[in-house]
Amino acid sequence: MIELDSVSKNFGDTTVLAGVTGQVNRGEIFAVIGPSGAGKSTLLRLIDLLDTPTEGAIRINGLDIHADKGRRLSIRRMMGMVFQKPAVFNTTVTENVAVGLRFRGAGRSEIRKMVEDALDMVGLAGYGDRKARTLSGGEMQRVALARAMVIEPEVLLMDEPTANLDPVSVEMIEELVIRINRDLGTTILFSTHDMYQGQRLAHRIGVLMDGTFAQVGTPREVFTLPASRNVARFVGIGNVVDGVVVAAEDGMSAVNIGSARIRARSSFSRGERVSLCIRSEDIRIAPAIRGRRVFDGNILPGTVTSVVPRGPFSRVTVDCGFPLSSVLSWKAVEDLDLREGSQVTASFTAASVHVVRRE
Numbered sequence: 152m153i154e155l156d157s158v159s160k161n162f163g164d165t166t167v168l169a170g171v172t173g174q175v176n177r178g179e180i181f182a183v184i185g186p187s188g189a190g191k192s193t194l195l196r197l198i199d200l201l202d203t204p205t206e207g208a209i210r211i212n213g214l215d216i217h218a219d220k221g222r223r224l225s226i227r228r229m230m231g232m233v234f235q236k237p238a239v240f241n242t243t244v245t246e247n248v249a250v251g252l253r254f255r256g257a258g259r260s261e262i263r264k265m266v267e268d269a270l271d272m273v274g275l276a277g278y279g280d281r282k283a284r285t286l287s288g289g290e291m292q293r294v295a296l297a298r299a300m301v302i303e304p305e306v307l308l309m310d311e312p313t314a315n316l317d318p319v320s321v322e323m324i325e326e327l328v329i330r331i332n333r334d335l336g337t338t339i340l341f342s343t344h345d346m347y348q349g350q351r352l353a354h355r356i357g358v359l360m361d362g363t364f365a366q367v368g369t370p371r372e373v374f375t376l377p378a379s380r381n382v383a384r385f386v387g388i389g390n391v392v393d394g395v396v397v398a399a400e401d402g403m404s405a406v407n408i409g410s411a412r413i414r415a416r417s418s419f420s421r422g423e424r425v426s427l428c429i430r431s432e433d434i435r436i437a438p439a440i441r442g443r444r445v446f447d448g449n450i451l452p453g454t455v456t457s458v459v460p461r462g463p464f465s466r467v468t469v470d471c472g473f474p475l476s477s478v479l480s481w482k483a484v485e486d487l488d489l490r491e492g493s494q495v496t497a498s499f500t501a502a503s504v505h506v507v508r509r510e
Contacts (some may be wrong), residue, residue: 152177152338153198155411158207159362160193167193169362170207175340180332182248182349183342185359186385191342192235194359195310198340199232208277211306228255231299235311237291239283244275247283247294251302269301273327289320300337307311309341313348321348330354346386350374358382361479380426389466389476390430393509396423403501410472411451415504424509434477435501436467437489447500452474455493458484465489469497 153175160168164234165404167190175181196202200216200223208215216226231251239247248266252328257265260263271292278286283294292312292353299307309328313321328354331337343349349356358366358373366378377383383391394408406416406427419425439452453471465484468476474496479489489495 153340154208154210154213155194155496156208156210158194158197159205159375160190160197160202160408161189161205163220166362168204169365171215173364173367174325175338175488176355176365177338178332178336180328180339180341180352182356183359184344184346184349184385185355187469189359190362191359192310193279195308195340195342198306198473199230199308200227215301226230228302229304229390230306230308231302231304232316233292233295233299233307233309235310235314236377237288237295238295239286239291240285241282243279244270244283244286244294245279245280248298248301249347251274255302265301269297272300272331274323287320289316292320292324293327294446296324300331300335301333303337307337307341309339311344314344325352346374358385360433369449375430377428377459379507380428383426383505388428388505390427390434390474391430392429392473394427396421396424396425399458404506406506408473411503414501415447415506416501417504417507419499419505419506425506426438428505428510429475429499429503431476431478434475434499436469436477436479436483436499437490437496437498438487440496449504450496450498452494453494454498455491456491457491458489469495471497 155171155173158171172195183194185191185443195202199340203217215394226461245266245307248269249262252262254264268276273296275293281451283291294470313324332339353370356370356373357364360381365382366373372387377386392408394406397405397420398409404415404419406413406415406425415427417502430456451471453469455467455470456470464478465482466476466491467479468474
């Protein structure tokens with residue numbers, strides 16, 4: 152439905168987007184994630200016709216939306232936009248939600264019915280006569296969402312819609328996004344700095360880095376099979392180790408990382424320089440095996456260098472000649488009596504190691 156064809160955007164001498172190519176399918180939820188300054192908001196503004204690309208084309212239903220100036224209004228009417236900071240007018244909630252309908256020349260009774268339905272959809276039934284600017288941040292964002300949806304858009308664009316909201320409001324907005332997509336079939340494209348929000352909501356995710364999509368895939372593909380070392384780091388894979396393949400046979404590789412040799416499932420050939428990506432939750436920590444040093448089977452001896460609480464879990468870092476971090480519950484940390492200086496083994500399976508070519 153939305154096709155991005157080598158879309159670039161420069162602001163003076165600064166290149167923000169450098170040839171973004173991809174597609175958003177009709178009826179799907181597509182999340183754009185990436186570090187701050189990657190161009191997520193710029194990309195949404197280009198799709199919403201609020202700005203013009205320096206190069207490339209954006210097509211909706213096959214139509215180049217920036218080339219056909221005669222149809223810009225009809226294209227804009229296909230889309231609704233919700234911004235990071237809820238923009239509300241200093242009028243009633245009803246007046247805020249009805250703005251788009253008034254521009255379209257809808258009748259008074261039609262407006263009243265559609266506004267009531269939109270407010271009911273976002274959980275604000277009965278709020279119509281209240282001043283919009285007296286509402287909480289989460290309520291104002293739901294007003295903004297109602298204003299975008301009351302015009303029944305084919306495409307809903309959302310630019311970090313929950314960035315400034317408390318956890319309860321975030322959950323409400325996320326539930327609305329899922330319901331709008333499921334019940335109305337609306338195509339939803341949103342940006343977020345919260346990569347786990349993309350994981351929760353999206354059918355597919357695009358990772359925007361260095362002005363392009365570094366990877367596009369399902370949440371499972373992006374978070375467990377990152378396409379590069381940089382993507383792996385961004386999506387939270389806590390252990391990325393560089394090495395060289397020293398043996399390869401039947402889909403298995405042995406990778407020399409200097410202080411140890413790690414077995415992994417991969418198709419890389421001997422001599423190739425690679426990065427090993429190992430999620431912290433896949434690493435098991437156990438008491439040291441006394442009397443011998445074990446380097447085979449991805450069982451590595453080491454010394455605990457830190458135990459850092461993170462909510463109900465703790466991140467335990469072990470020096471195995473290189474740092475490895477694991478996430479354990481507080482109970483597991485207590486049972487293992489883990490502290491700085493503890494002698495342990497860190498182990499993981501060959502199947503849990505994702506191998507990418509070193510950049």
